[in-house]
Amino acid sequence: MDFTGLIAYPVTPFAADGTVAVGALTGLVDGLAASRVDAITVLGSSGSFAYLDRSERSLVARTAIGAVGGRLPVAVGISSVGTREVLDAAVDAQEAGAAGLVLSPVSYVPLTDDEVLAQVRAVCAATDLPVCLYNNPGTTQFDYSLQVVAELAALPQVVAFKDTAADAATFNARHAELAPLVPGSFSHGVSGDLLMMTGEVAADAWHSGPAALLPDYYARLRAAVLGKDQREIDRVRHVLGPLVDHAAGLRKISGLHLLARACGVAAGDPRPPLLPSPGSELRELGRLLDVLESEFDDR
Template identity: 40%
Template sequence: MPPLEFSPPETASVFRGLIAYPITPLLPSGAVDHEALGELVGRTVEAGVSAISVLATSGAGVTFSRTERQRVQETTMTAVAGAVPVYAAVTAASTRESENYARDAESAGLAGVLLAPFAYVPLTRDAVRALFAAVSDASALPICFYNKPAQLSFDVDGELLAELVAQARVRGIKEPSVRPGPAGQPPLARRMRELCSGTGPELAIGLSGDLGLLDHPPVVDAWHTGLAALLPEEYVRVWAERGALAVDNSPARDRLIALASALAAGSSPLGGLHAAARALGIGTADPRGPYLPATAREAAALEAVLAP
């Protein structure tokens, strides 16, 4: 099957390219290891990724206090040194927290924020409108709609997305790369066209989910991935080859698929990312609870995949 190709009329100015989502390394005490974070971000940027995004799912942003988040952003900006844009997730349990996080991101010099429609019960369309309007009013930064329908029981449609582009400074969407459809066929191209139909060239269409990205590499505005911060050289190579048939026989792609498959087979995706980081020589303790560490068997499987 050829790669999915879909492009809006023009390239968006933000939330485009290969966007790497590093873990937030921790010391054994549970505090953020800023030295390890700086090294991780620095080598990821040197490999040629397009942008860095912190404090999202891979970075376990919801487990950190506001002060800790501010310091993570400062460390990341120092490590990046202006080479690429830096984004941060601002999803929180309350609108007020998300507003504060967006202000902090703007003050730290970040290029944009990611926001998911999170709540302890599924949000209505009106509640999502209000949330994005509030965060847009709190900061002048562009917003990427972090769409997580399986986890949050809310799935944005093209009509609402067009409203948010026009009224709430939404300039990108991070969309899952695998969406079940008839007979197991993911109607991804149709979904991309639906989301872009009323938004115009301002919106960057991005996909996440490593197995979906790597299975049939899609040609869209952005790939959002945590593995690009663990194996950045390989991911940069696959991103560059995404529209070419040569990607079908890419050793870099094969290694990434093996890692993504091992992580998907584990019981704790975030615990697996931290175990994979250790296997690659990146010092970090396990993530904070409620996230569980990888089991010994899962860690051994990751080490086997990542062995030289």
């Protein structure tokens, strides 16, 4: 797996009793495998990895990989507070048939460069799966320097970097600065849907939670960005942007579960202690979704 293209990060659906809704997850991932996304990653932030135990994470990975049936690469998020748990997740993912791993430097105490280097090296010693590093400083309080990324990119398994930035210009500058420091096949992808909605960030990959619910619209926008089709970029942004912007203004994870409901996906409520987003927001999400669908009813 090379972690390029449009990579969708689905929510983990929950049943009314709080357990993982295996049937809903199967349906969601099966639909994604038939869509225009290039790969799927389960157990990312969107997939509530932090609120699942080891057996549940293994269940999600096995269910998703089985539902896709080899039609698309399926990566598995292995982030956890402790390295022991990260390594357990890596081994479980490989046994489930994952095509790759996604790892962010999660810790109760923010990690140092040396600690991140040690953890990634430990993962690479425990598995031969390709690894995508994930820079999520707003959550982890660790911000990858490009020098650390370049050092880790020397490891054969580290093939990609899921990155973010304050704005499109900053991301594009980081992209240009990183390119000569890493192998030519290394994927530097963008995380942050509002960055994608600018229409100014192509990157090697788009990593997105909402794309798992709106895959064809995201694929349409990415194709326009790659093709430098400004007319189509503006057309898609005009109707997709407000929906993505509104969803981004809701509470993380909870907002995605509400967007899933608006899209007709039975994702249930997020797992406590997270509370559901206000039901009053559902009407506005539905309205914005209707506008989007009416613009592209030929899809």
